[in-house]
Amino acid sequence: MSEDKRKAALDYHEFPKPGKLSVEITKPTATSRDLALAYSPGVAEPCREIDKNPEDAYRYTNKGNLVAVISDGSAILGLGNLGPLASKPVMEGKGVLFKRFAGIDVFDIEVKSESPQAFIDTVARIADTFGGINLEDIKAPECFEIERELISKCDIPVFHDDQHGTAIVTAAGMINALELQDKRIEDAKIVCLGAGAAAVACMKLLISCGAQSQNLYMLDRKGVIHTGRDDLNQYKAMFAIETDKRTLADACDGADVFVGLSGPDLLTADMLKSMAPNPVVFACSNPDPEIKPELALETRDDLILATGRSDYPNQVNNVLGFPFIFRGALDVRASVINEEMKVAAVHALRELAKEPVPEDVIQAYDGERFEFGKNYIIPKPMDKRLLTNVCAAVARAAVDSGVARLPYPAHYPLESIDDIK
Numbered sequence: 469m470s471e472d473k474r475k476a477a478l479d480y481h482e483f484p485k486p487g488k489l490s491v492e493i494t495k496p497t498a499t500s501r502d503l504a505l506a507y508s509p510g511v512a513e514p515c516r517e518i519d520k521n522p523e524d525a526y527r528y529t530n531k532g533n534l535v536a537v538i539s540d541g542s543a544i545l546g547l548g549n550l551g552p553l554a555s556k557p558v559m560e561g562k563g564v565l566f567k568r569f570a571g572i573d574v575f576d577i578e579v580k581s582e583s584p585q586a587f588i589d590t591v592a593r594i595a596d597t598f599g600g601i602n603l604e605d606i607k608a609p610e611c612f613e614i615e616r617e618l619i620s621k622c623d624i625p626v627f628h629d630d631q632h633g634t635a636i637v638t639a640a641g642m643i644n645a646l647e648l649q650d651k652r653i654e655d656a657k658i659v660c661l662g663a664g665a666a667a668v669a670c671m672k673l674l675i676s677c678g679a680q681s682q683n684l685y686m687l688d689r690k691g692v693i694h695t696g697r698d699d700l701n702q703y704k705a706m707f708a709i710e711t712d713k714r715t716l717a718d719a720c721d722g723a724d725v726f727v728g729l730s731g732p733d734l735l736t737a738d739m740l741k742s743m744a745p746n747p748v749v750f751a752c753s754n755p756d757p758e759i760k761p762e763l764a765l766e767t768r769d770d771l772i773l774a775t776g777r778s779d780y781p782n783q784v785n786n787v788l789g790f791p792f793i794f795r796g797a798l799d800v801r802a803s804v805i806n807e808e809m810k811v812a813a814v815h816a817l818r819e820l821a822k823e824p825v826p827e828d829v830i831q832a833y834d835g836e837r838f839e840f841g842k843n844y845i846i847p848k849p850m851d852k853r854l855l856t857n858v859c860a861a862v863a864r865a866a867v868d869s870g871v872a873r874l875p876y877p878a879h880y881p882l883e884s885i886d887d888i889k
């Protein structure tokens with residue numbers, strides 16, 4: 469990042485007040501009568517009601533619109549394990565996105581934990597406060613056990629964003645990109661650099677969308693994950709294939725697709741050159757992708773390129789998923805976010821990219837026109853129709869699959885966050 473941009477980013481976080489989120493009051497507090505309702509003695513009444521009927525917490529508190537964004541800081545973006553405190557700007561940032569795009573309030577919680585079990589116990593003990601839990605930036609393989617245990621312990625949605633949010637957006641973008649490149653997902657030779665939280669979930673979802681596991685080369689720091697390796701955890705082992713390929717260069721030779729969920733500057737121009745005609749390259753590591761977009765685009769002109777960043781075309785980033793998935797789940801009080809809801813979100817996202825782009829989105833992007841094609845495979849985060857379409861699809865899937873505790877909302881589809889009840 470240039471020195472100017474670095475300073476701008478630090479100033480943005482520091483001024484006029486440190487941080488990016490604050491708490492607001494939603495009820496009158498001007499008079500002593502107001503205080504007698506808000507606090508003692510009035511506050512005792514909802515306490516008694518909730519004691520008799522725990523569901524009343526949704527009626528008398530902010531639980532139903534409050535999501536915890538929780539991290540242990542063990543895989544902060546692509547920066548690695550910087551610990552919980554250094555993850556706070558990202559967690560506050562997720563809170564900003566939840567609020568800005570889906571009207572959801574967030575407490576960001578950074579947990580110092582000596583083991584996955586300590587983290588699980590901490591989160592399970594505070595879960596009742598919230599309507600949902602968004603786990604963020606927790607490294608593999610611990611993230612898999614943490615999410616599984618918390619889903620089983622909590623009766624609210626628990627969703628590891630780096631796994632499922634990323635997978636949903638990647639699958640939507642990939643289906644559209646392959647269609648534009650005139651390739652079938654069933655035939656595509658896919659290279660996935662990274663074998664962690666995001667990579668494992670993305671590849672599982674691509675397989676359930678039609679990708680063939682024998683066409684999929686997953687790599688970690690030691691190279692291709694193949695059946696001859698004896699150092700694989702159970703999550704990597706699911707992707708082990710019989711092959712002579714060992715390095716990223718070997719895997720890229722003739723590949724149709726590269727998905728990067730690893731770290732910066734790992735895909736070289738020579739590797740990109742060796743890929744099949746009309747390749748799809750999702751270099752999704754944040755903040756620095758697996759290949760610099762400028763280098764990728766000057767290396768070949770027949771590719772579709774996406775990154776996780778806001779400052780290049782085709783932003784394949786979980787921001788297109790988690791705000792709207794949680795909105796839909798909260799509005800029908802879903803107990804979990806299940807596969808049906810995830811698949812519904814994939815199709816809502818992918819279909820929206822094919823619709824004409826409204827003027828307000830064009831204005832938000834400095835007047836740039838977008839049309840379904842190589843530089844517009846997936847909607848823009850500023851598109852209000854994400855709230856309309858993705859929330860509706862997720863809520864409908866929750867109701868139809870039997871995990872909703874409320875009916876499909878009468879006030880849906882949402883046109884804007886002002887419509888949220």
Ligand SMILES: NC(=O)C1=CN([C@@H]2O[C@H](COP(=O)(O)OP(=O)(O)OC[C@H]3O[C@@H](n4cnc5c(N)ncnc54)[C@H](OP(=O)(O)O)[C@@H]3O)[C@@H](O)[C@H]2O)C=CC1
Pocket residue numbers: 542543544545546547605606607608609629630631634661662663664665666667687688689690728729730731734752753754755775776784785786787
């Ligand atoms: N665009 C988006 O929406 C998202 C992007 N991401 C990005 O994906 C990346 C991974 O995140 P996440 O899955 O949460 O983290 P994890 O820590 O769970 O996984 C990281 C994986 O990347 C691999 N890796 C790291 N460096 C290299 C390298 N030099 N060569 C090969 N493999 C490498 C690791 O290999 P090993 O197993 O050997 O340690 C590991 O498998 C980050 O850069 C993150 O920003 C994540 C979520 C969303």
Ligand SMILES: CC(=O)C(=O)O
Pocket residue numbers: 544545546605629630753754776785786787
């Ligand atoms: C986008 C995101 O969640 C990540 O890079 O970790």
Ligand SMILES: [Mg+2]
Pocket residue numbers: 545604605629630
């Ligand atoms: Mg993340």
